[in-house]
Amino acid sequence: MNRFQYARPETVAEAVALLEEYGDDARLLAGGTDLVIELRNRWVEPKVVIDLKHIPELTPSITVRDDVLSISASTVMTDIAEDELVQRHFPALVEAAVVVGSVQIRARATLAGNICNGSPAADTSPPLLVYDAVVVIAGPEGTRRTPVDDFIVGPGKTSLGRGELVTAVELPIPQRPFGAAYTRLTRRRGTDLASITLCCGVDTDGHTRLAYGSVGPRAFLEIDDTGTLADPSVSIEEKVAPLDQLFHRASPSPKSLRASPDYRLAMLRVLGARALETALGRLTKEQV
Amino acid sequence: MNETLTINTTINGRSRSIEVEVNHTLLDVLRDEVDLTGTKECCVVGECGACTVIIDGRPMNSCLMLAVEIDGSEVTTVEGLEIHGELNVLQASFLDESAAQCGFCIPGQLMSATALLHDNPDPTVEQVQEGLAGNLCRCAGYEQITKAVLAAAKEAMR
Amino acid sequence: MKSVGSSPRRGGGLGRVTGHQQYLADIKLPDVLQVKLVTLPVARAKINSIDVTEAEALPGVAFVMTSADLPQPMPRFGPQFQDRPVLADGETKYHGEAVAAVAAETKEIAEEAVRLVKVHYDELHGGVYSVAEALADNPLLVQDPKLRGDSPLAHTNIIDEKHFGWGDIDSQESDLIVEDTFQFPMVTHFAIEPHGFMAAPDGDGIEIWSTIQHPYLLQKIMAKLLDMPLAMVRVHAPDPGGGFGGKQIPKLEPLIAYMALRAQRPVRLILTLDETFQTVRRSSAEVRVRLGFTENGVFTFQDIETNFLVGAYVDIADRVVSKSSYSAAGPYSVPAVKIIGRTIVSHTTPSTAFRGFGIPQISWARESVIDEAALRLGVDRLDIRLRNLARYREEFIPLEEADGDWEQTVRTAAKRIGWNDPLPPNRGRGIACGMKSGPTTGLSYSTVRLLYDGSAMVYAGTSDMGQGARTVFAQIASDELGVPLENIAVVMGDTAVVPYDQQTSASRSSVLMGTAVQRACQDIQGKVLTMATELYGINEDAVKTVGGRLLLPDREVTLTEVMQEALAPLGGEVIGNGEMRKEKDPNHPLGGTAAFFEFNCTASEVEVDMETGHVTLIKHVTVGDVGRSLNPKQVTAQDDGAAIQGLGHTLMEHYIFDDAGRVRNIGAIDYRILTSMDLPLEMHSESIENADGPGPYGIKGVSEGSLLVTAPAVGAAVREATGKVIRDLPLTPQRVWEALQEDENGS
Incomplete structure (x- = not known):
């Protein structure tokens, strides 16, 4: 150093x-x-x-106000995974948080850091995109809020300007039944950087939100409003084509050590279908 | 702002005031300044877990922390596990199960296991494997280590 | 009291669980200079000049060592060929080869200074990174022919070509001939303790500290390089934090020694894990196997060609090639065998010994081709092995006999895996056999001291790197001397204190050093017996020695009681010496017969995710013929560990190179090994114990067996689940998926 x-x-x-x-x-x-x-x-x-760990406003905290769950900037993955509110309302975020590195890493790594670092493979980006998270930013001009989709720019890049820092991440609590699931592709079961990160969320009005990362410069959010994907009565075979379309922005690097572009593209479909199934299953459960 | 800072910390129950370089990692300070060499250095990227210590109840990779970050915290290293000079339940269990082979990863394994049992005194096999997944063992004594942690859990609950 | 056969706590275990064990990096030398290596970001480069002015001007820098500061011509060393230079000699031959080294007051200053060393170099384009490139017509030569002596192969990249075999393969009548070629990747040892080296001038001599497995080999090499008598070279070898073969042979010790002599101060170099990737690896190999069978699946011949791609310097790799190739036909009875084994240099990290010593590479190919034959013949894959397995005491290789009931081992493994049980969908099973020759020569001395209070000290030059040598030596001494285990200290790791031991390799220590320890104890027994005859005025024939007790005509006494009575009032001790030689055999192609074979049968059941290619190990069984388990828990731990390590090269480990010969996945992030979450769901390691080995109480060596045939067992299981033959390791999800995409024509 x-x-x-x-x-x-x-x-x-x-x-x-x-x-x-x-x-x-x-x-x-x-x-x-x-x-x-x-x-x-x-x-x-x-x-x-x-x-940043000696700033009282940023110390680890997860709170709910006006149906918005707010996670402060110093909150670590372990806190998020263990929090009952997050578990109840944002299970896919928990699924992502618990696979960030090892126990030791999760005790240290923050959610804000995960997205600020700008890694295309950041595990929490897809669920934050699916849950429509908002990043709270403090800067010379005061506080501003920006959707996470606008915050994430590219490898190592965010929309933070000079003098700005993230103070919290806010997630609106879904007001209607919402089923979501996170999954990833790795080389081994133990801790690993993902070759694909993917989150899928569905609601009862036929909306499907699907976000995927590690196959391009940043994680992408796609929204399907046709109702086909979110319809549990439509067979998975019929969903292959519409699902495929959601991955049109995937452009995996041929230089990656972790997986070839062909493999990643093929696995996007597999993981997408699996996450969609799980999300639909959870949606059904929510409705019961 | 400083290039050195005096930090106050409790290491293995002993209060210390240490002047550290701000660009030194906790691992370096523990090994080189505090002379606690039980904490091991291997990958220095937070993958192998050989440098695991417990800070305020949670296991962390000391290679990924600046020493200044433990100011005001309580740190436990492997040297702090013995109780009045006697092996604690986990240490004894590791010996009984032949879980320590070359032994180089063992301090880190013990620290992760300590933190795991603190949070979850009665873990399943899968929970032990998950809890210790951040600690590589190239002798691959994973079966023995898992057994030792489970046996220690049982023993501690008696 | 019987210690042997029980599983007491590990010798040295206390230090390992308390953090007090002093590994090399934990030893602090006073007034030490810290060393960092200067390397280049390219594989091959011609070094034009090295400007150290700026680096040496940095406060706290003692000096920068370059090749110009070393004796000329460049000193070279190695266990077989003296080809490895102390520092890169005018040219780097692989990515990561050190061109200079900085000595400074602190690690930080040394790191800073490394950045200030200006190496002027030209990258040399093109290189030898594969077997094909090495064997091409008019190839680029990795080694200077001048260094190759009078070798007829001096103008090739082949260091040596070995020809072994028996019978005439061409005159055999076969109903089926199967041929295929398999690849084994470059993998690295990844000991959790990175290599470390220290040196300090000591009067007219030198002290060296190293994570080395073979302190006496290091002493010999250093004495020769520095032209010092052996007695002036003292090697400290603290217990290595994992070796697996990667710490057998000296690497950077000579550089560190020259730096200490130049500095006239202690110097210290602890490698980073990343640097160990550029220091040690396993040889990759391309193995072509052609097998002939009768219609019943009985071997008619084996024709095997092994091309081992070793690194830029030979290290011990040529021995890896000869030893493994010699037994390439495996544990089978085969009427005719032809084997060609080649040691091929390349512009890559020098490869060295690694657990299994070449056998995993060859058995991956051989066992996979046997499966192909079984399928084509309609013979069960277990049966084809049983039909061909060498029978107990059969001379199955010239001058070598099958030293165990191998059939019992195979049947045990088959039973454990449930070989004939119905398979659920997407599952497959595989079974494979392999064996590895133990040491072909050996020399171990031990001294044991029975101290006046009845405690004992055992001196052994073995390195305890996790295999548990300390424990088993203490167990042997405990039973032989009647001294409780907790009163026995085992002293290792210092050539000024401990007598000569050839090396810690080939799973030899329990057998060879164990015998030396046992003999040293017997020497004590004899001396105490003499004391007893004098003390009690009885004849030697009237006394019997049983373990640590003497049976006198009228009563039983302990060795300690006799010693105390005989040595009173001054006190003293009884010193015993033991020696174990495994002599050379000049008629044997390897220079000596196998002291024993480590025979193993591995059986595995996997489930394959047909959409993603992920392989889940449902059950993994390894059974080894160990003769006898001196310490069953330690044996199981070594066997489980070896199996899991084998699953590493089977499922996920491999070096990834770029086109310019640089290793791209150096370090722990992109070189994956198994974690606790990647284990088989169920694992069994079992021992066959017939007490028929050459070591104390009938033991054979253990520790390598369980990874010899991991890859072919798992590969066969994946093949059964998917119907696809995969010829390259590791069986990553992507590779399995790619195989699944192939159509029936294999394209």
Whole structure:
């Protein structure tokens, strides 16, 4: 690691001020599970590392207000996976959170960090897209909210501007029955970076929201309003074609070590069908 | 803002005030400054778990943390497992099941197992395997390690 | 009191569960300089110059060592051929080969300085990365022919070509001949403890610390390189944190020693896990197998050609090739066999010994082709093996006899897996047999001291890297001396303290060093017996020694009681020495017969997800002929562990190269090994114990057997489930899926 200054702001405003001052020479430290690797390998050589864990507004918390569940920026995967509210309303997010690395990683890695890091393979991106999450951003101009679909830009890129940081992620609690499931493709059962991340959500009005990652520069959200996919009485064979269309943006890299493009594209269909089945099963259960 | 910082922490029950370089990892500080070499270094990317320690009740990879991050926290390393110089139930169980072969991964395995049993005193085989999946063992003593954790759980509940 | 055959707690176990075990990296030398290696981001490069000015100007840097600072010509070393330079000699021959090394006051400064070393080089395009490239017409030569001595193959990439066999394969009448070629990938040892090295000047000599498995080999190599008497080279070899063969042969110790002598201070280099990927690996191999059978599935001949792709320097890989190729026909009785084995150098990480020593590569091909024959002949895959298995005590290879009831082993495995049970859909079963020759020569000395208070110290030059040598030596001494296990200390790992041992390899230690320990104890028994005859004025014939007790005409006494009485009032101790030699046999193509065979039968049941290609191991059984289990829990742990390691190269492990010869998946993120979540749902490791081995109490070596035929057993199961033959490892989901997409014509 290069030598850097360590800053420990106690308010969001202080953190924003530091970010404004240092710009690209600053790196935010939440869980650090990605940052410390980047520092050690000198992929980044910041002048200042800003530790967010001493800012009271950001300390781990999961709260509900006005039917919106809010997850603060320092909340780690373990907290999310263990939270009863998240389990009840956002099971697919739990499914994603519990496969982020190992127990040790999940005790450290934050949800905000997972999306800020901008990895196309981030496990939580597809469920956040499916659940229509909103990212709460603090910056020099105050607080703004942006849909996660607009927040995620590309590899290592988000829509954060200079001086901005994520303070929370908000998920609207579905007001009608909603079934969702997360699945992924890996090389082994134990901890692994996914070759495909995929989440599917269905509601009783025939809407299907399907998001998939690790097969392009970012995770993509697709919405199907035809009702075919969300109809439990339609056979899976009849769903193959409409499902396939949802993956039109997939462009897996031929350079990946983890899986070939052909394999990934084929597996998108398999995983998509499986997640859809599971989501429909859960929807049925919700209605009972 | 500093390039060094004095942190206050409790390591294995002992309060310490340590001046650390802010760009040093917790693993480096434990091994090189505090002389607790039971915590091992292998992959330094959070994949192998050899450097696992328990911080405020949760297992973490000390290779992926800056030492400054334990300011105000309580840290337990493998050296802190013995109780009054006696092996604790898990340690004894690891010995009885021949779970430690070359032994290099064992401190990390023990720390993950400790945290697991703390949260879940009566785990299933699958829960043990899941709880310890972040700890690679190349002797591949996974069967023995799992058995040892289950036996320790049983013993602790007696 | 019988310790042998029970499973007491591991010797050294206490340190392992408390964190107090001192592995190499835990040892702190005073005033030490930290070393970091300088490497290039390319595989092959011509080094034009190395500018160290800026690096050496950095405060805290002691010096940067380059080839110019070493004796000229470049010192070279190796266990078989002296071909490995201390630092890259004018040219890097593989990705990661060190071109220089920085010595600095701290690791951080050393890392910083590495960035300041300016290596001016030209990348050399093209290279030898495959068997085909190595054997092409007019190939690029990996090694300078001048280094090859008078080898007739000096102007090729073949280090040696071995010809073994018996009978005449061409005169055999066969009803069926099957031929196929299989590939085995490059894989790495991935010991959780990365290699580490330290050295310090010591008067006229030198002290070296290494994670080495063979401290005495290191001592010999260093004494020769540094022109020092053996007595002046002291090697400390703390228990390695996993070896698996990867720590047998010296690698960077010479560099570190030269740096310590230059610095006149202790120096220390601990590799990162990533660097170990560029330090050790298993040889990949392309193995062509042609087998002839009668219609009943009885072998008429075997014709096997093995092409092992070793690295840029030969290390011990040529021995891997000869030893494994010699027994390439497997544990079968075959009338005619022709074997060609080639050691082929390439521009890749030097390969070395790795658990199984070449056998996994060959058996993957042979056993898979046997399955093909069985299917074509309509003979059950278990039966075809039973029909051909060498019978107990049969000379199945010239000068080698089957040293166990192998049929019993195979039948046990078949029973355990439920070979004839109906299979649910998407499932398949496979079974495979293999054996590996134990050491062909060996020399182990042990000293045992029975101390005055009745405790004992056992000195053994074995490295305990997890196999549990400390435990079994203490168990042997306990039974032989009548000393409780907890009163026995086993001392290892210091050439200034412990007598000579040739090496810790080939699963030899319980057999060879175990015998030396037993003999040292017997030496003590004899000395105490003499004491007893003098003390009690009786004849030697009137006394019997049973374990740690002497049966006198009128009573029974312990060795300790006799010793204490005889040595009072000054006290003292009784010292015993033991020696075990496994002599050379000049008539044997390998220089010696196998001390024993590790015979194993592995059977596996898998379920394949036909949509994704994922393979789930439902049940995995390995049965080994161990002679006798000295410590059953340790034997099971080693067998389970070997099987799981074998599942690694079977299912997920492999080096991935780019076109320029760089390893792309270095490190723990993109090189996958099994975790606790990837295990077979059910696993059984069993031992066949007929007490018919050459070691103490009838033991044979263990620890390698369970990975010898993991791949063919699992491969056969996948084949049965999918109907597809896959010839490349590992059987990744993608590869299985790709096979499933092939049409019947295989395209």
